[in-house]
Amino acid sequence: AQRVTQPEKLLSVFKGAPVELKCNYSYSGSPELFWYVQYSRQRLQLLLRHISRESIKGFTADLNKGETSFHLKKPFAQEEDSAMYYCALRIGGTSYGKLTFGQGTILTVHP
């Protein structure tokens, strides 16, 4: 079965510092990877997906099939980036809601 691992439950950085939230997955096929974010008192929302190859709010994530990773990066963290971040995987061909989530990482950006 597929699995998503986010090794860090908590991550703290100072404003302006680079930040990397790690995500590793295990799946033998070709998955689709996502990053979802949940700001305080708000609902879960899509941040970015690997197939879009886009940068959202300064965040980027590259799918590394060799290392089975999909780390989320931002060169200069901002206080408003503080939130819970979930990495998620979808098996190709399955419904878009059939996601396997990682445990989540709480990012705190200090002023």
Next chain:
Amino acid sequence: GAVVSQHPSWVICKSGTSVKIECRSLDFQATTMFWYRQFPKQSLMLMATSNEGSKATYEQGVEKDKFLINHASLTLSTLTVTSAHPEDSSFYICSAVGAGANVLTFGAGSRLTVL
């Protein structure tokens, strides 16, 4: 943009009673809705996929008689926790995908506390 509403956002009930949680897509028709469960400080776990007009598909280990899902219209899915017990206390989140869409929209979640 697409909005998914959940109601109630918080419910407390006595052990043995049943609780219904509603999930509505407010500005789009949701052909498929999904129910997740989130334990404190843990990840979201997909419970079931709800398709309009047909039976829900439950994930392995989820009791379909315990968690009744109904998707009677393109804008409403309900999750009923039957004969709730304290171990059913959790945060239940629904999400929806519109026809032809490839983006999942989440509800704000419903916190169930069973006394």
